[in-house]
Amino acid sequence: MTNTSPKHTEPLERTLYEQSVAGRRAITLPKADVPDAPLPDAQLRADNGLPELSESQIVRHYLRLSQMNFGVDSGFYPLGSCTMKHNPKINEQLARLPGFASIHPLQDAATVQGALEIMHGLQEALKEIGGFAAASLQPVAGAQGELTALLMIRACHADRGQAHRDRILVPDTAHGTNPASARMAGFLAVEIPSDARGNVDIDAVRAACDDRLAGIMLTNPNTLGLFEERIGDIVELVHAAGGFVYGDGANMNALTAVVRPGELGIDVMHFNLHKTFATPHGGGGPGSGPLGAGARLAEYLPGPVVEHDPAADPRYRFARPERSIGRMTAFHGNFGMLVRAFAYIRALGAAGLRTNAADAVLNANYLRGRLKSEYPVPFDRLCMHEFVSEGRPEGSSARAIDISKRLMDFGFHPPTNYFPLIVREALMIEPTETETKETLDAFAEAMLQIAAEARDAPEKLREAPHATPVSRLDEVKAARERIVTDRAARGSDGEIG
Amino acid sequence: MVNRGMIESRHSETEHAEMIRTIGIASAEQLFADVPKPLRFPSLDLPEPLAEADLARELRGQARRNTPIEDRPCFLGAGSYRHFIPATVDYVLQRGEFYTAYTPYQPELSQGMLQAMFEYQSMICQLTGMEVSNASHYDGATSLAEAILLALDATGDARDRIVMSPAVHPHYREVATTYLQGTNAEILVPDDPAIAASGLLPFVDSSTAAVVVQNPNFFGLSEQIDGLAQVVHGLGALLIVVSDPIALGLFQPPGAYGADVVVADGQPLGLPPNFGGPSLGIFATRREHIRRLVGRVVGETADTEGRRGYVLTLATREQHIRRERATSNICTNSALGALAAAVYLATLGKPGLREVAELCFNKSHYAAKQISAIPKVKVNANAQGRDFFKEFVIELTRPARDVNAILLEDHEIIGGYDLGGSFPGHENQMLLAVTELNTRAEIDNLVHALAGVVS
Amino acid sequence: MGGKIGLKGTDGLADEAVRLGATPIAADRALASLKPLKALISGRRMERDLDWVTCSGAMGGDALRITSFESIEIVHQASSPTTVDDTVQAVQSFLEAGVDLILFCGGDGTARDIATATAKTVPILGIPSGVKMYSGVFGITPERVAKVVFAFLEGRVQAAEADLLDLDEERYRCGEWVIRPVGSALTPFEPTLTQTAKAFAVEASEAQAKAEIADDLRDQISACRDTVFLFGPGTTVQSVAEHVGVEKTLLGIDAFLNGRLVERDLNERAILRLLGDKKNAVLVLSPIGAQGFVLGRGNLQLSPEVIRRIGTGNIVVVATPAKLQRTPVLHFDTGDAALDRELGRNGYLSVVIGYHLRRMVPVG
Numbered sequence A: 001m002t003n004t005s006p007k008h009t010e011p012l013e014r015t016l017y018e019q020s021v022a023g024r025r026a027i028t029l030p031k032a033d034v035p036d037a038p039l040p041d042a043q044l045r046a047d048n049g050l051p052e053l054s055e056s057q058i059v060r061h062y063l064r065l066s067q068m069n070f071g072v073d074s075g076f077y078p079l080g081s082c083t084m085k086h087n088p089k090i091n092e093q094l095a096r097l098p099g100f101a102s103i104h105p106l107q108d109a110a111t112v113q114g115a116l117e118i119m120h121g122l123q124e125a126l127k128e129i130g131g132f133a134a135a136s137l138q139p140v141a142g143a144q145g146e147l148t149a150l151l152m153i154r155a156c157h158a159d160r161g162q163a164h165r166d167r168i169l170v171p172d173t174a175h176g177t178n179p180a181s182a183r184m185a186g187f188l189a190v191e192i193p194s195d196a197r198g199n200v201d202i203d204a205v206r207a208a209c210d211d212r213l214a215g216i217m218l219t220n221p222n223t224l225g226l227f228e229e230r231i232g233d234i235v236e237l238v239h240a241a242g243g244f245v246y247g248d249g250a251n252m253n254a255l256t257a258v259v260r261p262g263e264l265g266i267d268v269m270h271f272n273l274h275k276t277f278a279t280p281h282g283g284g285g286p287g288s289g290p291l292g293a294g295a296r297l298a299e300y301l302p303g304p305v306v307e308h309d310p311a312a313d314p315r316y317r318f319a320r321p322e323r324s325i326g327r328m329t330a331f332h333g334n335f336g337m338l339v340r341a342f343a344y345i346r347a348l349g350a351a352g353l354r355t356n357a358a359d360a361v362l363n364a365n366y367l368r369g370r371l372k373s374e375y376p377v378p379f380d381r382l383c384m385h386e387f388v389s390e391g392r393p394e395g396s397s398a399r400a401i402d403i404s405k406r407l408m409d410f411g412f413h414p415p416t417n418y419f420p421l422i423v424r425e426a427l428m429i430e431p432t433e434t435e436t437k438e439t440l441d442a443f444a445e446a447m448l449q450i451a452a453e454a455r456d457a458p459e460k461l462r463e464a465p466h467a468t469p470v471s472r473l474d475e476v477k478a479a480r481e482r483i484v485t486d487r488a489a490r491g492s493d494g495e496i497g
Numbered sequence B: 001m002v003n004r005g006m007i008e009s010r011h012s013e014t015e016h017a018e019m020i021r022t023i024g025i026a027s028a029e030q031l032f033a034d035v036p037k038p039l040r041f042p043s044l045d046l047p048e049p050l051a052e053a054d055l056a057r058e059l060r061g062q063a064r065r066n067t068p069i070e071d072r073p074c075f076l077g078a079g080s081y082r083h084f085i086p087a088t089v090d091y092v093l094q095r096g097e098f099y100t101a102y103t104p105y106q107p108e109l110s111q112g113m114l115q116a117m118f119e120y121q122s123m124i125c126q127l128t129g130m131e132v133s134n135a136s137h138y139d140g141a142t143s144l145a146e147a148i149l150l151a152l153d154a155t156g157d158a159r160d161r162i163v164m165s166p167a168v169h170p171h172y173r174e175v176a177t178t179y180l181q182g183t184n185a186e187i188l189v190p191d192d193p194a195i196a197a198s199g200l201l202p203f204v205d206s207s208t209a210a211v212v213v214q215n216p217n218f219f220g221l222s223e224q225i226d227g228l229a230q231v232v233h234g235l236g237a238l239l240i241v242v243s244d245p246i247a248l249g250l251f252q253p254p255g256a257y258g259a260d261v262v263v264a265d266g267q268p269l270g271l272p273p274n275f276g277g278p279s280l281g282i283f284a285t286r287r288e289h290i291r292r293l294v295g296r297v298v299g300e301t302a303d304t305e306g307r308r309g310y311v312l313t314l315a316t317r318e319q320h321i322r323r324e325r326a327t328s329n330i331c332t333n334s335a336l337g338a339l340a341a342a343v344y345l346a347t348l349g350k351p352g353l354r355e356v357a358e359l360c361f362n363k364s365h366y367a368a369k370q371i372s373a374i375p376k377v378k379v380n381a382n383a384q385g386r387d388f389f390k391e392f393v394i395e396l397t398r399p400a401r402d403v404n405a406i407l408l409e410d411h412e413i414i415g416g417y418d419l420g421g422s423f424p425g426h427e428n429q430m431l432l433a434v435t436e437l438n439t440r441a442e443i444d445n446l447v448h449a450l451a452g453v454v455s
Numbered sequence C: 001m002g003g004k005i006g007l008k009g010t011d012g013l014a015d016e017a018v019r020l021g022a023t024p025i026a027a028d029r030a031l032a033s034l035k036p037l038k039a040l041i042s043g044r045r046m047e048r049d050l051d052w053v054t055c056s057g058a059m060g061g062d063a064l065r066i067t068s069f070e071s072i073e074i075v076h077q078a079s080s081p082t083t084v085d086d087t088v089q090a091v092q093s094f095l096e097a098g099v100d101l102i103l104f105c106g107g108d109g110t111a112r113d114i115a116t117a118t119a120k121t122v123p124i125l126g127i128p129s130g131v132k133m134y135s136g137v138f139g140i141t142p143e144r145v146a147k148v149v150f151a152f153l154e155g156r157v158q159a160a161e162a163d164l165l166d167l168d169e170e171r172y173r174c175g176e177w178v179i180r181p182v183g184s185a186l187t188p189f190e191p192t193l194t195q196t197a198k199a200f201a202v203e204a205s206e207a208q209a210k211a212e213i214a215d216d217l218r219d220q221i222s223a224c225r226d227t228v229f230l231f232g233p234g235t236t237v238q239s240v241a242e243h244v245g246v247e248k249t250l251l252g253i254d255a256f257l258n259g260r261l262v263e264r265d266l267n268e269r270a271i272l273r274l275l276g277d278k279k280n281a282v283l284v285l286s287p288i289g290a291q292g293f294v295l296g297r298g299n300l301q302l303s304p305e306v307i308r309r310i311g312t313g314n315i316v317v318v319a320t321p322a323k324l325q326r327t328p329v330l331h332f333d334t335g336d337a338a339l340d341r342e343l344g345r346n347g348y349l350s351v352v353i354g355y356h357l358r359r360m361v362p363v364g
């Protein structure tokens, strides 16, 4: 990323609309080879409001924009809870094969047997990795997986005459999507505090287990990067009270081939393919959040799912689980992501997946060891794939956000800030397994240097970043003015938008 | 590879040893001491690992077992379409700075994605005639589900019913129904699939939060929507319109006829069908609902030196701030799909999108006309005299399923959508989609083949 | 170990409590601290090394004699009724006698008077027995005061500075509940045994959070027709009530039925009369920030009898997440230990912190 320092009043890159000139085009379309049909004049619009540009303008525009963006391919991206690992390039190539990208979701099953076999293979792999009885690839993101799982729990309670069970326990370290999903699924969320070791406070769980309990949402390892030490007891308490245990599998990267969540007693869990199984994050999606379910909830999984019957023709077919809650997306989930995740699992096998987990955990602990003198870790025990430290070095008034911004000057993407909520000035650091020791060392050096600067030259942090195309941006102004579309698109009168 | 009993590492022997020392443990296995011993390190029954070359061979083999629609005459649509994708789109999508990034939480490192999203929002607002757009939802169906949640929230507790046209995509209806399982709300869908939008009005009352219509509808027909919004608003409900973004290149935007929320599936805008996903959910609304808008929104601002820049804004609506009271739980969305759509729309531009829409219109009308000349085949039998855009329904003398099998086997044509799949009793009907990519020759071949099948 | 303690007992504040419907309890409170303290130190060397200086009668001497402490010196003759001057003079005498700690009964007003007189020369510790006890110099319960004194005498806890807070009487008369800092004092500080001063952090989202709590409460109200909703004192409950659409006094306990006001500013007898023996009731309370008292501070109208009548299962406790963040532990101090135990029987209380959102908060 370069600092192109133009005059400050001039934007770094003019918008498409600012560059638009009437009459310019980037593409010509096939000539009409059929007669014109009469258009219904009353329904036509005069202007569709799109800009007009040439192809070279468009290419340069987006190329310059890409140069103002930072991805895993650009450098170290220890964004906690997001598992920003390297995305193998072969998977991109394979997912773009016309046999995958260019098949229609409503084609006859006989014409997509390869696709169905891959989906089936992935279902089986996720069952095996998770220790589940069944899997559904419908959910298209982790959050949607959460919602889906909660709707399954809801449906199952209703079928058992337990519709009054309306409470879902959610630890206070949980990702924000957890309570939001609970609400969307019509539950009342009961926040459970954390104990002094960073575990879910089991006594609070016990106190909350009553006949209105529908279940608990457990993230393991939790968002402090810690393995729930008493997960067995929690599961037992919740089951004994008639509830289900939902697992937020966002942090599965620590546990692939290390332990099967299903064997820990998790009844239903989402996998984040865009984390654990290296499908790229796309600048904010698409993701994929398949579900694995144990025997008690399997028949409620969303459908369609892929079934395999070697004796049938065709052998692979879509089917609905017995008491399926229904569809979660228009078609079959994010198939393109499924292909990439399947390829990833195929390439690694069980041994590779375990090595992933082991190196992810090793790397996180190594960084924790190197950083904790300057960045105290409030729950200081061996961590899993990530750890959360406090971004307020001794003897300075610097905050997590300052440290994050200063990290950019060293060529690193900052860690996750201010989450989980229970740690002050949280810096959530997840190095992933795909980083070399040199990278980890360089990051540690930068962090330690920043801590020293925080004491000796605090303005370096306060004014950071210095090496990015823009300096700190005014978020308050954005929220106040709410300019969410381009003035140039709206025209001078600013009518639309 | 370092091998230490159950644990291997990709670090070198010396590196590994040094890391273990820094951590202050005796061996890497100790890292997993919190995992219950009896369950630790299960042996997984997964296929052996594959080298990149072998992996490529295996997956190419699987890909070959599918029949892509790319270079075949294809008349299948029903929510996923074969449109031309300009080369610019994949050129941009393959930039590692974009596709290996995540949500632009750190704006100083994400100006590229943020500006692209801002431009996407701007173009979507222009196309739909709305004032605010999010930076993407998962797909058209989930956009609709969340638009319904928005309407339920905006219209208050007393309104818990959604009146939905039976000509809304049946899968969208299913998804919306699933999403509403956690609420008291219900969706009312009149039985007659041929009902016109105005026929929904008798079902609207003081318990209605929203009326949902699709335009052009699932059967390709344009709905007569003039005046509908006024009546719906007069009854205190919102109007949600499911749209086709290609049609918006040519036809009135839903904003012009009073829609409160416009949703659409963005796949036609530069995304391959991908067997149904990933796709892109378009979600736009009026400014008065900006605080209820779901998902990410990019806003313009300035840096400390007054330089223009972009940030994610209005985050207090979102789950990571509002948690249980967020407007939605959506986090990861379809940013890359929105990027594809933005590049597509920029490349097509004002005249291009209009021309694509005109081509779809002309070619589908040509196909309809030719097919209607086949004896015993009826076109839009239940919708005589109604306009359509790029899809229409034909009624055959035998099950659509069988006809499709013959079309594929004997003519290598991918036929239309068998309506019997979603509308019992309509087994002899199929929905045909004709886009700019269907040549006249393809259409003529289809007509010829159909004539043979029904005679 | 050991030392000299000045004890200042009950003064006129008890009358204020009586006026609000409570029985005069301040005198009992002194005993409730002194008895366990006696038990703690008896047989130890510090029992011999402990000297008391105090005032006559209800202002200290009586309580010490009842508890049979030995070395008691009366250094101030209290007037009747006692006045602020009494307090100031007593403290002067304590200081002249060279005390190591001043123990007193009362609330924020007394704490403030004593703190002014000591000017941070010796630590002070309050036995909670007033109406308002927001300052950080009060023990959580009289029993725990005994433990703090014991720990202090053993040299295990040090004196630390704590905030003194008090209600702004001026603005209170205009109907506003404003607690403001009025200074600081030294107090023997043990985090779990002494109340932390009520914190002030006001977050932008506080109003939003209260609106959401109100949404939740509205659901509960509409689900419980013909149930009397009693709204307790404080700003949280007041603004939640406002969002629910009812107008509520700041300090009083107001009753509503099916969304309509029934009666304002109820005292103990009025509550019991209103509920009779038929009506179902739900009591809405918010803990005192930082200190965590749900019952026993600022709502003495809610006597054990009232709580039993309402039913311990019918208490809805509300608090914004920000308030709970500085209020890690909740306390009950109804004056009836068995009832306190019942209220905290799970060890946790489910507190409404947002719409359809609860948090399990430990009960101390």
Ligand SMILES: Cc1ncc(COP(=O)(O)O)c(C=O)c1O
Binding pocket: A081, A082, A141, A142, A143, A144, A175, A177, A219, A223, A248, A250, A251, A272, A287, A288, A289, B330, B331, B332
């Ligand atoms: C712990 C945790 N749970 C759930 C999610 C939600 O997943 P998604 O963004 O795929 O919806 C995330 C994502 O960031 C997460 O970190």
